[in-house]
Amino acid sequence: MFWTGSMDGSFTVKSAYQLTQAQRNLANPLIDSWRWIWKLQCAERIRIFIWLVVHGRLLTNSIRVTRHMSSSPTCPRCNLSDETPIHLLRDCYYAQIIWGMLGFATTDFFTTELLSWLKKFSTPSRMSIHAGIPRALLFLSALWLLWKDRNALIFRNHQSRPQELCALIFQQAKYTMIALNPISRVPSRQHRWVSWIPPDAGWYKLNSDGSYSAARNSASAGGLIRDNSGSWVSGFTVNVGCTSILIAELWGLRDGLRLCQSLGLSRVIAEMDSLISVRLINENREPDNLTAAILLEIKTLMQGFDACILQHTLREGNSAADFLASLGHSTSPGLHIWDSPPSGLWTILEGDQMGVCFLR
Numbered sequence: 045m046f047w048t049g050s051m052d053g054s055f056t057v058k059s060a061y062q063l064t065q066a067q068r069n070l071a072n073p074l075i076d077s078w079r080w081i082w083k084l085q086c087a088e089r090i091r092i093f094i095w096l097v098v099h100g101r102l103l104t105n106s107i108r109v110t111r112h113m114s115s116s117p118t119c120p121r122c123n124l125s126d127e128t129p130i131h132l133l134r135d136c137y138y139a140q141i142i143w144g145m146l147g148f149a150t151t152d153f154f155t156t157e158l159l160s161w162l163k164k165f166s167t168p169s170r171m172s173i174h175a176g177i178p179r180a181l182l183f184l185s186a187l188w189l190l191w192k193d194r195n196a197l198i199f200r201n202h203q204s205r206p207q208e209l210c211a212l213i214f215q216q217a218k219y220t221m222i223a224l225n226p227i228s229r230v231p232s233r234q235h236r237w238v239s240w241i242p243p244d245a246g247w248y249k250l251n252s253d254g255s256y257s258a259a260r261n262s263a264s265a266g267g268l269i270r271d272n273s274g275s276w277v278s279g280f281t282v283n284v285g286c287t288s289i290l291i292a293e294l295w296g297l298r299d300g301l302r303l304c305q306s307l308g309l310s311r312v313i314a315e316m317d318s319l320i321s322v323r324l325i326n327e328n329r330e331p332d333n334l335t336a337a338i339l340l341e342i343k344t345l346m347q348g349f350d351a352c353i354l355q356h357t358l359r360e361g362n363s364a365a366d367f368l369a370s371l372g373h374s375t376s377p378g379l380h381i382w383d384s385p386p387s388g389l390w391t392i393l394e395g396d397q398m399g400v401c402f403l404r
């Protein structure tokens with residue numbers, strides 16, 4: 045007689061136990077497929093939450109309807125789709141903004157079905173680091189807080205701004221990381237959120253930027269004017285030709301100020317990401333021969349408004365102007381005014397209007 049439960053054919057209690065366990069798992073393969081949840085490196089409440097999602101027990105509106113707990117399956121955030129778990133946690137526009145801000149907006153992120161998606165991005169094999177925090181932990185914290193945020197919207201009518209929610213996700217992931225591994229240290233470098241900030245009522249904001257293409261040995265500039273609601277007022281692109289990036293930056297500012305003047309705007313905040321340009325003007329630095337004329341022109345234009353402030357922003361807060369400056373390379377020489385935004389800019393404008401910010 046030969047015992048098939050062990051390598052050498054001899055019977056042991058251990059091999060008999062292993063055989064029965066293997067048969068149990070074979071009978072119910074899901075038992076094995078759930079095990080990953082309990083191994084996740086995160087807070088216990090998040091593991092339970094993931095278990096509920098995987099088992100179709102998360103009470104989103106699509107599930108509430110089937111249990112006669114709600115009359116509508118629609119997403120309370122966008123009113124465009126049924127509120128299924130994957131819609132709430134990933135596909136709703138708001139979730140997409142959050143994932144983008146957290147650095148997850150890759151093409152493979154939005155394509156897989158719920159279970160593979162959860163497993164793929166939450167398991168330790170994906171333990172790369174983002175801003176000092178394991179990505180898997182950031183992913184899990186984001187899922188949990190998107191759910192809590194959805195409940196705050198429904199039950200308390202509390203609407204979070206994307207940067208508030210992202211800051212909370214980072215904070216929770218950081219605390220969990222320290223709790224799970226007390227010797228881990230968050231890197232000393234301070235990360236900060238950068239976003240476009242609308243001007244106060246009665247003011248207009250001009251964002252301008254310059255761009256240099258080494259391939260074309262050519263520079264261009266561009267910019268746009270928005271009001272305090274973040275709405276488009278006007279914009280421009282300009283193909284400057286063969287010159288330096290500094291001249292292109294100043295060129296963009298000058299043409300932007302001219303546009304503000306021609307529109308009769310009286311209070312203007314001019315913003316650009318070229319620190320050297322801002323300093324040349326605000327600190328009255330001695331110009332060289334190449335920049336003297338355009339600097340004088342800029343200062344004269346600025347004095348023509350009731351109020352005009354020039355300030356520096358980081359590149360992430362100047363994305364729309366950056367887009368237009370790059371577009372300037374492909375337009376005919378000289379100035380081109382845009383009464384409405386060129387296609388391709390809408391996404392950036394909507395993001396700015398909603399306060400989307402970037403981690404720096």
Ligand SMILES: [Zn+2]
Nearest residue numbers: 119121122136
């Ligand atoms: Zn939605």
